[in-house]
Amino acid sequence: MVYWITTSYPLCWKRREWWLTGDYQLGELADYAEGFVVAHVDSGTCFDLSYKETAENILQIEIPYSLLPSLIAAQGDQPPLAERYRVPEKYLLKPECDVNSSHPVQVATTTEPPPISALELPQPEASALTPSNVRNTPLQILFGHDAVRQNPLYWEPTNTAKFMNTNTGIIGTMGTGKTQFTKSLVTQLMRNQSYNVDGKPIGLLIFDYKSDYVDDAFLEATGAKRYQLSLLPYNPLSLFGDMPMLPRHTAMAFAETMGKAYNLGVKQRMKLVTLIMECYDLAGIVPHDRSTWNRVAPTIEDVWQQYLAQEKVDEDSLYAALYNLAGFQIFETDPEKMTSLYDLVDGVTVIELAGYPSEIQNLVVALTTGSFFMRRCKSVGNRRCEVIIAS
Structure with missing residues (x-):
């Protein structure tokens, strides 16, 4: 045929x-x-x-x-x-x-097709909306264009009628443009945040493993705040919520995260829980007394000093984990310079991880995301935030 x-x-x-x-x-x-x-x-x-x-x-x-x-x-x-x-x-x-051909054959003529002009595709608008329009117009992020028909493809992270699960992964081999794609996504989110649910602002937390998101152009376009792994102004041991025995839950969650990052055994994890609980006690925080939970929580440095104050200091994996965490001074030690992690993620926040051992990187990401999500789930009515992990 x-x-x-x-x-x-x-x-x-x-x-x-x-x-x-x-x-x-x-x-x-x-x-x-x-x-x-x-x-x-x-x-x-x-x-x-x-x-x-x-x-x-x-x-x-x-x-x-x-x-x-x-x-x-x-x-x-x-x-x-x-x-x-x-x-x-x-x-x-x-x-x-x-x-x-051996016999003449008439060939049907065709008209010369007009040249295909470049399609002018609509771009998402960034104008401010009135409150009445905000609820009716979903937040749209231009992901790209259909390879065949060149139709624009939009991601609507707040439209559950179209995307029930808006968790999104960006994958690709080296040099395919993952970083530039993510930068475009972040920039559009910030420019179009007036389209967010009820017009609330958007907070984005970026873990930057390779210093891809700290260039001046990106920081200026998004208004991002940049933090290096030195005296991060929040405390993983701070208390948030009203769960019964909250200090013990916080201590166990911290020990679990440390255990996964440094491959700590059961005894070492329980020892770490004991150290943290001792620090809470020294700070006047009583697990079963909610009225004491608003007192200044102990810091990583306090836990490290409590570890060194033991009669016998075992230089094991727990020692190495606390030594690195306290020695690098990853987290702020002065309570007056600390802020809530949830308040810290206001707009775009970039935590630069480049140059640190993988154990430190993984630990910071795990501690930060765990603490962030716990606070986010307990903050009814606060803004909807997206967390982006850049690797």
Whole structure:
């Protein structure tokens, strides 16, 4: 079967009686494919049309299966198929093609398709909305464009009717543009935050493993605050919430996180819990007395000093973990310079992890996200925040 790719479908249809008589011969066109094979491919790896010629001069056309409905039910106001699906120019038949055949064969003429102009795609607006409009207009982030039809693809993180689970992963091999994509996402979120639920501001927390998000252009475009792993102004041991025995829960969560980061055993984890509880006690914080929970919580430095004050100091994995955490002075030790982690994540906050051992990086990420989510879940009515981990 030979398919004739032409933009003059009406011309062929007017001569349908002549085609049905069969009073013609097939010829060969110079520098043209001798036949076509069209396949509708239902695969996650086929997302764009493919035109390939075989050694036998047969043109293989692979079309994503998702485009089949648009091929069958094309609207009258749409551009011709050859234009919409970017058929290479060399396969479009033009007037006065050379014919090599034993008998003359009339070749249907085609009109030269107009050049395909670059599509002007809509960009998400960043104008401020009135309160009445905020609730009706979802937050839209331009992710890219459809490879075939060039339609804009929007992510709507607040539209649960379209995306029930808005957790999003950005994956790709080296050099595919993951970092630039993420920068665009963050910038759009900040510029369009007036479209957030009830118009509330958005907070973003970025863990930067490779110093990708600390350049001046990004910081200026997003208004981001940059923190290095030195005296971070929040305390992982601070208390937040009203859960019974909250200090013990906080101590156990901290010990669990430290244990995973440094591969601590059960005894070492329980020892760490005991040390933290002793520090709470020294600070006047009583686990079963809620009225004491608003007192200044102990710091990592306090736990380290309590560890060194033991009669016998074992230089084991727990020693190494506390030594690194306190020695690098990752977290602030002066309570007057500390702030709530949730208040810290106001706008874009970048924590730069580059240059530190992986154990320290993983520990900071685990402690920060654990503390952040615990506070977020207990903060009814606060702004909706997104957490981005950049690796």
